[in-house]
Amino acid sequence: MTRKQKRLAGIGGMVTVVALAMGLVLTALSDSVAFFNSPTDLMAETATPGQRVRLGGIVEAGSVERGAGEIVRFRVTDSVTSVPVVYAGLLPDLFREGQGVVTEGALGQDRVFAADTVLAKHDETYMPREVVDDLKARGLWQDGALVEASAQ
Template identity: 65%
Template sequence: MTRKQRRLALIGSGLAVLAVATGLVLVALNDSIVFFNSPTDVVEKGVAPGERIRLGGLVANGTIERGEQLKVRFKVTDGNKAIPVAYTGILPDLFREGQGVVTEGSLGPDGVFLADTVLAKHDENYMPREVTDALKKQGHWQGEGPAPGAAASTPSTPR
């Protein structure tokens, strides 16, 4: 084997090892790459109690219950399924019924999502692409045209 052949074999085997390592990392992080799970995803995947996830969707109308000591209970829905959420803390100013929300926490043994963080959408026109895609998939998107937050696909003309 010549010196050039050994070098090519070494480079080839290095690239193969790198490709296998990348594949293993992507398989291991498959569920963690998702920005959030919709209520339907949580029910279908059978998320185990105590497993930390992000739950996203819309705050269901008529479900906000405020308790003492900053305790709040509400339901997050994607139009198909709804999951009750319990949160203790200060809610974002834009938090209200019918608005997009992403919560972070874990499912309790009773099926209530115990949130430690609540994120609300930040203006009137923006909603994360994942939320609008989930709403479109469930048939509940009521906006006109493409979802806000989705990149507009306009044909480019060469100049």
């Protein structure tokens, strides 16, 4: 084997090892990827039951119910559709009705979203970018605030 052939074989071997390592990393990361959905998107069956997704919207007024232990039930809405959510755990201090929220979890067979993470806004001007973009596209967000359905 000539010197040039040895060098090409070494480079080929390194490319193979790097490609294999990248494939393993991407495979491992694919299990933790969560796609963003609005309640309307989620109920339009863009997510299959059991698939990990990120649901964002507004906590529907009058929907928060605290159950036994740390079980909390509430509805997330985008002013078009609302999705029932169940969460077991402590909610963020800033979680309340009428505020923006992003939840992570999976949609169950019964079409109830089982959240394992709940993120609430951190000040009066914050709204998750994906939620704002979706609400703007629907004409429900103007000048940094949610447009009431009765005002339209």
